Amino acid sequence: MTMMAKLNKTLTRLFQRLDSAPSPVDERLSAVLQEWLDRRQQLIAPSPKALIFPGSSAADQGFIFQRDPSAPRRYLLTSGANSAEVLIGEVSTGDHLETARNRRGAVRLRRLFDLVGETGEPILALFGTKSAEGKSVYVELLVAPLSSNGKNIDAFLSCVSSRQVASAATKTVPHWIQPTPxxxxxxxxxxxxxxxxxxxxxxxxxxxxxxxxxxxxxxxxxxxxxxxxxxxxxxxxxxxxxxxxxxxxxxxxxxxxxxxxxxxxxxxxxxxxxxxxxxxxxxxxxxxxxxxxxxxxxxxxxxxxxxxxxxxxxxxxxxxxxxxxxxxAYEAFAAFFANLPRSAKVSVVSPDLGGAKRADMFREVLEKALHQPIGKAFLEKQRSQGVVSGDLFAGDVKGRVVIILDDIISSGTTMARAAQACAERGAAQIWLCATHGLFSKDAAVGLAAPFIDGILVTDTVNIGELHRGDKRLTVIPVAALIADAVAQCHESAAG
Structure with a gap:
């Protein structure tokens, strides 16, 4: 990038687009990309309606997923079900991406949607896989951003091309074709x-x-x-x-x-x-x-x-x-609390100083989900010989919905102590939120306080029968998050 481009914002954006511009090998993908570029002009991204019209390459070859406004990282198919089938299996307009039959294709597509949503630029993914007949194929997957309102990336245009690259007779498989893990x-x-x-x-x-x-x-x-x-x-x-x-x-x-x-x-x-x-x-x-x-x-x-x-x-x-x-699991937790009333004031509380950074990271995710500023607070905690002490409390929780965040709930002592401190300071609602619900035998007693309105954990560990019966307990599934990490690890190893 030249010095002139660094000084001029318009030129900077132009060079960034040129640096990241994909170059599909397949002519159909090239036509879809060119149509997207023609319609973009100076917009953040073209609208879905500008591309889906009779005779357009995007309408014939591509498919569009819209972001679900009710939950992060959920996408709804709005057009092009037949074109999407080659990547994610049989699917109908109106289906969510997470329900697709081909889970590997769906995970790969969701990751690209997330990345394109962050960069605002089209991306071309190249990878090797197996066809339904078990043959090695080369796949080009183009994903480009769309904007319904001209302000936010809220939809994605995708187009897929695949072709066979090896035969059983030759036994010559390119290095990037990796066996299924x-x-x-x-x-x-x-x-x-x-x-x-x-x-x-x-x-x-x-x-x-x-x-x-x-x-x-x-x-x-x-x-x-x-x-x-x-x-x-x-x-x-x-x-x-x-x-x-x-x-x-x-x-x-x-x-x-x-x-x-x-x-x-x-x-x-x-x-x-x-x-x-x-x-x-x-x-x-x-x-x-x-x-x-x-x-x-x-x-x-x-x-x-x-x-x-x-x-x-x-x-x-x-x-x-x-x-x-x-x-x-911050995004999954934030999606759960996204249904709170807009008038509710919310604070994220760390039950000890060591977890303050964790609570702050979650608070930032929650602010994006709720579209409002979120307060923060923390307690002092000292543990010696199994005894927990410390009286310092910093932050405002009066009249607020309080979410006490930690990585683990084991005996529940730390969480119960933090909940009591918030209740004494006038919290309107108190939620306990932790990724790992280990729940020792004594936890049920410690967490039975009436001022605890709900307990939120994930299913990283098996929840025992004693605690599974607690009506205040909500368990968030995280298999999709773990699978996404596995897919990323596999693709980086294949690359």
Whole structure:
């Protein structure tokens, strides 16, 4: 970009468009893109009506998804169902993208919608996949932004082209054509593994899990893994008779087994990653458990680790030397609270100083969802020998809907203490919100206070029967978020 372009805003925008301009190989995609460019002119993006008319390339070859105003990252098909079928399977006008039969295609399309919505520029995705007949095909997918009101990106024009690139006779498959990844899940994580697999359009691969009389275990894959990309879904919370130690050791042994048998790349998908709370020495000769767990994963050959809402993001990132992906449920939580009355004043509260950054990140997401400023507050918390203390409270909660946010609800002591502090200061409503609902046996008693209006968690861990019966409890599914992270990891590995 020239110095003149840097000084002139109009030229800057022009150069940015030129730098990011896609160049489709397929002539039909080129025609759709040219039509989009002709209609854009100086607008943020053309409107759907400007492109969908009889005889237009966009109407003949493309399909349009509109953003659902009621929820973030939900998209509604408004035209071109036949054209969309090649990518996401049989679909009808009016269907949501998340209901598409081809989950892998839907996840890929949703990711592109998110990216195009952020950049405001068209994107061309090139990837290899398999046709319904099992043949390797080369796919070009064009996604361009649309704007109904001329102010916001609220719809997306897409066009797909595919062609066969290899035959069984030649056995010559381009390097970017990657075999379908394998997805495993232990019995203790099967509930989540099956939903992640469904989102990706995959089936769980079989595992043998055997317990010997002396308590030792053996797990082995029952699908051939040599040269394959493998994902293993396993939470690390206590589950039935399995302790945290049991599940961690089992996962590590299985990853090592996969590498021993020639797996090209192994990714551990661990929605709840245990031992992350002990990330620094607060007392003399304290352990650094988070660092030790990271070394365990690296030692057995883990190539990547995907987790949700770790206790301390900076400590997590510093502990691991292998590639990691950190997923949050902030948008899903914000969508839940988007139905609050417009007149309601809202504050996000961190139950301790250490979680202030987490609460602030969620507050920013919530502000976008509610289109209004959100207040913030925090408490002081000190824990020693299991006793929690600290009296400092900063922030305004009087007459407000209060959302107390943390990464984990375990015993409930921290959350209950924060809720009581907010109630004493005149909060109108009090919601407890955490990604991981571990809920120990004593949590039901601690969280039974009448001033707690609702409890919101995700399904990263199994919710016990004792707490599942609480009418105030809402569980948000996150399989789609985890599947999206898996898809990103797979595509980066394929690239």
């Amino acid at each position: 394998l997805l495993f899940a232990f019995e203790s994580s099967k509930h989540l593994g099956e939903r992640v697999a469904a989102e990706l359009g995959l089936s769980l691969s079989p595992i043998e899990e055997r317990v010997f009389e002396d308590g030792e275990e053996k797990t082995r894959p029952l699908a051939h893994v040599r040269g394959r990309e493998v994902y293993v879904v396993s939470g690390l919370e206590r589950s039935g008779s399995l302790s945290v130690h049991d599940r961690l050791c089992k996962l590590l042994f299985f990853i090592a087994t996969l590498k021993t048998n020639g797996a090209a790349r192994v990714t551990a998908v661990v929605p709840y990653l245990a031992y992350m709370r002990k990330d620094r020495q607060t007392k003399e000769q304290d352990p650094l458990n988070s660092a030790y767990v990271a070394r365990f994963f690296e030692t057995v050959g883990t190539d990547c680790l995907i987790t949700m809402e770790t206790h301390n993001l900076a400590a997590f990132q510093n502990a691991f030397r292998c590639h990691t992906m950190h997923v949050t």
